[in-house]
Amino acid sequence: DTGVSQDPRHKITKRGQNVTFRCDPISEHNRLYWYRQTLGQGPEFLTYFQNEAQLEKSRLLSDRFSAERPKGSFSTLEIQRTEQGDSAMYLCASSLAGGYNSPLHFGNGTRLTVT
């Protein structure tokens, strides 16, 4: 399968714990995005990378959130000191920068539940 892969699919954690999610994009895609989606809402932009550079971050991305893409391939999203309000689906998407024929292709997400 050459689509976007996310791990884990589900994560249950207690409030205050740290969690880390991983995303493997489509191999030839140089852009990688993180979105958050809560029930009944559309995905909300968090941040994106072009290669290893993090080019834009949303105000939604508090200082408890950090994303990395160290070698321009896979990416990790870490949430420190989780809060119940962090419970959501975290979606990763990738695309090919530079061309207009570069829509976002999403993975199946990581569903986070903070108890």
Add this chain to the structure above:
Amino acid sequence: GQQLNQSPQSMFIQEGEDVSMNCTSSSIFNTWLWYKQDPGEGPVLLIALYKAGELTSNGRLTAQFGITRKDSFLNISASIPSDVGIYFCAGSNTGNQFYFGTGTSLTVIP
């Protein structure tokens, strides 16, 4: 961030009927995307639009990039049960960040 309004919020239709939904933006976009999302899964790309006035089809789906560049439309012809899901529009004016609508939930009654 940008606000995209989708309507209707939900639809209940009989199998075989045609479906129309739309998405409006407060800003001009140069790219519109339409996605379908099933429960517990990520959004799947249906159609991408890059030019004002463009009309693009994908099987029974047809989408249009509005002339004002502030809206887009999605039509589904002869609906079938597997069309059930939530449909999202997404737009961008930079090709970098994409903003999503709140979705249209479609239920098809056999």
